[in-house]
Amino acid sequence: MSENGGRRSQAQRDAITxxxxxxxxxxxxAAAxxxxxxxxxxLLFELPGGLETLLLRxxxxxxxVLFVARVVSVLLRFRQSPQPSQPGRTSPDS
Known part of the structure; x- marks a missing residue:
């Protein structure tokens, strides 16, 4: 987790939230x-019964499915990305 005994700092908890x-x-x-x-x-037009049912289902x-995929992808990307030590600054190597 972190260097201070496994506890997250307030900034880390805020970032996760x-x-x-x-x-x-x-x-x-995205799902909406x-x-x-x-x-x-x-919902807007009069369509044949079968087509209307197919579109709704x-x-x-x-x-x-899209909602779950989006949530999982965002959270996995957040977990895998390294956090900068100084926000807004680039490292000397870049």
Whole structure:
């Protein structure tokens, strides 16, 4: 975890909280957009029964899958990226 006995600093906890919030918000937004793209025409227009059902069910399946995929990808990327020692500054090697 960290050098001070395995406990995270307040800044680390804040960064994790912000990243979780970003992951949830961006996942929900992406899922809503995809659901709207699939199910929107079925909700707005008179379509044949089979096509309307297909579009709604596709939206109901794809949206949660996209939500989970987005949340997992954001959190894994956060976990794997090294945090800069001095935010806003580059290292002398770069």
């Amino acid at each position: 912000v990243e979780i919030g970003y992951a949830l918000f961006s996942g929900a937004f 957009v995809v659901f709207g793209a699939f199910a929107g025409p079925a 596709t939206g109901l399946v794809v949206a949660p």
